[in-house]
Amino acid sequence: MTDTAALQQPTSEPDLFAQLASLTSNLRSALDRFRRDSRLNALAEKEIPDARQRLSHVLKMTDAAAHRTMDLVEKSGPPADRTAREAAALTVPWARFRGGKIAVAEYLDLIQRIDHFLAAARTDSETVRANLNEVMLAQDFQDLTGQIIRGVINLVTEVEVVLVDLSRLAGHDASVQAKTASDDIRGHGPAVPGVDHGGTVVQGQSDIDDLLSDLGI
Amino acid sequence: MSKDMKFLVVDDYSTMRRIIKNLLHDLGYANVTEADDGNTALPLLQNGSFDFLITDWNMPGMAGLDLLKAVRANDKLKKMPVLMLTAEAKREQIVEAAQAGVNGYVIKPFTAQTLKEKIDKILESRAVPA
Numbered sequence: 143m144t145d146t147a148a149l150q151q152p153t154s155e156p157d158l159f160a161q162l163a164s165l166t167s168n169l170r171s172a173l174d175r176f177r178r179d180s181r182l183n184a185l186a187e188k189e190i191p192d193a194r195q196r197l198s199h200v201l202k203m204t205d206a207a208a209h210r211t212m213d214l215v216e217k218s219g220p221p222a223d224r225t226a227r228e229a230a231a232l233t234v235p236w237a238r239f240r241g242g243k244i245a246v247a248e249y250l251d252l253i254q255r256i257d258h259f260l261a262a263a264r265t266d267s268e269t270v271r272a273n274l275n276e277v278m279l280a281q282d283f284q285d286l287t288g289q290i291i292r293g294v295i296n297l298v299t300e301v302e303v304v305l306v307d308l309s310r311l312a313g314h315d316a317s318v319q320a321k322t323a324s325d326d327i328r329g330h331g332p333a334v335p336g337v338d339h340g341g342t343v344v345q346g347q348s349d350i351d352d353l354l355s356d357l358g359i
Numbered sequence: 360m361s362k363d364m365k366f367l368v369v370d371d372y373s374t375m376r377r378i379i380k381n382l383l384h385d386l387g388y389a390n391v392t393e394a395d396d397g398n399t400a401l402p403l404l405q406n407g408s409f410d411f412l413i414t415d416w417n418m419p420g421m422a423g424l425d426l427l428k429a430v431r432a433n434d435k436l437k438k439m440p441v442l443m444l445t446a447e448a449k450r451e452q453i454v455e456a457a458q459a460g461v462n463g464y465v466i467k468p469f470t471a472q473t474l475k476e477k478i479d480k481i482l483e484s485r486a487v488p489a
Contacts, residue, residue: 208374216381326455327424329417332446332467341449347473350453350464357457359464 182304190301193294200287207283214273214280221266228259362387365407369393369400369414369426370444375467379413379444382471386478397421401429404436411478416445416452424456431460440481444469 235252238244244252325340333343344350366388368379376393383391392407394400396418404412412430416423423443430436442463443456453464462484463477 205372205374209377212374212377212381326449326452328422329424329445329447329452330449331417333448339449341451343448344450344453344466347466347469350466353450353453354457354464357454359457359462 182308185297185301185304189297193297196290196294200290203283203287207280210280211277214277218270218273221269225263225266228255228262232256232259363390364388364410366391366411366413367394367400367403367407367409369396369412369418369423371395371415371418375415379474382474385471386475397423397426397429400426404430404439405433409439411481412439412441413444414441416443416447416456424452424459427456427459427461440485442477442481444474 232252232255235244235248235255239249239252330339333339344353366383368376368383368391370376370379370393373393373395376395380391380393383389392403392409394403397414398420400412400414401421403409412426414423414426421429423445427441427443430439430441440462441460442465443461444465444467446467447453448466456464462481465473465477
């Protein structure tokens with residue numbers, strides 16, 4: 143009996159190992175699938191909606207910062223214009239004074255105007271300077287939006303990995319589909335270095351001018 | 360054409376509309392109306408007496424190219440000067456805009472000087488009798 147069992151062992155042992163290996167492999171892929179599925183659920187149900195919220199917040203922040211900056215620029219125009227205009231208006235009487243060709247009444251008027259100009263120029267310059275500081279502070283959105291966008295880039299990378307994985311499991315070819323002509327009509331948005339828009343992208347305004355000129359425009 | 364010309368600026372971003380409006384003001388054009396896409400622009404164009412259209416391309420609703428085509432297909436509007444002010448930079452798209460009848464094309468980001476030059480060029484070509 144013992145001898146017979148010993149003789150049978152070499153044939154059944156590899157079978158047993160093969161079955162065990164197959165079982166282990168199945169278990170591993172089941173675990174992988176479970177891990178992937180639960181991650182996919184988390185991505186779909188929580189993280190992608192969160193990312194949408196975060197990107198909407200970025201839009202709001204950049205919009206608010208741009209408007210705040212433009213408010214300040216618009217507020218700085220009038221004091222800067224006022225200073226330039228009054229300085230220009232003083233140039234002629236000042237030149238007459240410097241040339242010793244000024245009447246007493248005009249001289250007294252000039253003194254008053256210069257007094258007024260110096261005070262107003264100081265106030266206006268301080269206003270413009272304060273607005274410039276505010277413009278600088280309005281750029282603080284870059285830090286915050288940068289952090290949010292970086293987080294979303296990481297999420298997109300993770301989603302890409304999961305999708306490619308799923309696509310392979312389903313036996314699909316993961317190669318990128320060509321852009322359709324309808325994208326051209328709707329528009330692609332700004333050209334981004336390293337992103338294929340499915341055609342030749344012009345390099346700046348002078349390229350466009352040359353192209354339009356060739357087309358008779 | 361005088362500085363009283365009536366402009367319609369079409370862009371989905373209020374910040375960009377504000378920039379263009381400010382630049383037009385600096386160039387002496389004070390009569391500027393805004394719209395946020397082709398669908399809102401077209402009725403304004405049909406009911407108003409605009410002299411110049413500046414439009415973005417990529418907008419929700421009606422895109423700038425479709426607005427351009429609608430303008431050229433409308434008897435009342437077909438001769439209106441149209442300047443495309445957009446980030447769309449594909450050669451094929453620029454050719455398509457040209458074929459659809461655009462009068463000028465400015466790529467974003469742009470400078471105040473470029474905008475001025477293109478508007479002036481369009482107005483000069485209009486002033487010269489064909």
